[in-house]
Amino acid sequence: MSGSPLPDPLESGDHEAKGTGNVLRSEGTLQSDTLEQTSADASDTVTVLVRRSASGLDQRFTVKRFEQMKVLDLLVAIQRTADSSIAFRYSCRVAMCGTCALRVDGHAVLACQTSVPAGTDPVHLAPLAGFPVLRDLVVDMRPFFERWAHIVPYVVPFANATEPARILPNSPEREVIDPALDCITCGVCYSSCSVSGNQWDFLGPAALNRAMVLTADSRDSIGADRLRRIGSADGVDRCHYISACTSYCPKGLDPFSAILRLRKWRITGEYPAGAAPSTDSRTDSNAETKSQLGQV
Numbered sequence: 001m002s003g004s005p006l007p008d009p010l011e012s013g014d015h016e017a018k019g020t021g022n023v024l025r026s027e028g029t030l031q032s033d034t035l036e037q038t039s040a041d042a043s044d045t046v047t048v049l050v051r052r053s054a055s056g057l058d059q060r061f062t063v064k065r066f067e068q069m070k071v072l073d074l075l076v077a078i079q080r081t082a083d084s085s086i087a088f089r090y091s092c093r094v095a096m097c098g099t100c101a102l103r104v105d106g107h108a109v110l111a112c113q114t115s116v117p118a119g120t121d122p123v124h125l126a127p128l129a130g131f132p133v134l135r136d137l138v139v140d141m142r143p144f145f146e147r148w149a150h151i152v153p154y155v156v157p158f159a160n161a162t163e164p165a166r167i168l169p170n171s172p173e174r175e176v177i178d179p180a181l182d183c184i185t186c187g188v189c190y191s192s193c194s195v196s197g198n199q200w201d202f203l204g205p206a207a208l209n210r211a212m213v214l215t216a217d218s219r220d221s222i223g224a225d226r227l228r229r230i231g232s233a234d235g236v237d238r239c240h241y242i243s244a245c246t247s248y249c250p251k252g253l254d255p256f257s258a259i260l261r262l263r264k265w266r267i268t269g270e271y272p273a274g275a276a277p278s279t280d281s282r283t284d285s286n287a288e289t290k291s292q293l294g295q296v
């Protein structure tokens, strides 16, 4: 993982462009989808085509490159000096918050993590696929988080749980859970998936990855209910085995393997040692959650 080094293209003398800040030229007329080369195709500049929601067309900007430039740097430069109305989202700039996800040349990525590729011109920026567009590059993440909430994305402990839980670092349970923990809910996998990214009903890779983590967690009391949920028509069986989720996850997670694991557990009933889902003989401490589960 690497974040933007934060050189400010608008304040650094090294990157000062002719005219206003880092943006050399912004063409007032919106361009069509045609990716035509222009005279701006010089080694020290990059042409950026940004999908605008109001028109449905791409707007063309020419931005001065600097070393280690990230896609987010392009957008900040454009917004500050050429067109303040352009909408995009970011916060941490170090690939931790998951808010800056968009598509670069058709691939879902984190803008703050993705370098502007040398020799690539133009660069085409568009909102994530599979989500309603609110404005320009900002999407409504509700479809993602509604599915995330559906699998109950937190541990529901047993009433008789003793604290602290003792789960050894080298236990089979930890070996299953640890590599799948660092999801930042960015939506890149959801957008890259040919099922959820096409707005078909599917719980999606991130929610299923989280469901796998919690099902494997021996402290959780609602594994059986969670398995029932991911076994619905919109659950694990909707996966088409393309594994784009794993190919594009910016945190290096493997949601595809999580889905395969959930499928196997459902079919065989075999779970990591000590992590079998709850049975009726075990009581949990969250009657309210149980009640809510029963209503869905």
Ligand code: SF4
Residues within 6 Å of the ligand: 182, 183, 184, 185, 186, 187, 188, 189, 190, 205, 206, 209, 248, 249, 250, 251, 252, 253, 255
């Ligand atoms: S699994 Fe990866 S791509 Fe999907 S939401 Fe989590 S961090 Fe993003």
Ligand code: FES
Residues within 6 Å of the ligand: 089, 090, 091, 092, 093, 094, 095, 096, 097, 098, 099, 100, 101, 110, 111, 112, 113
């Ligand atoms: S700005 Fe936080 S992940 Fe990119």
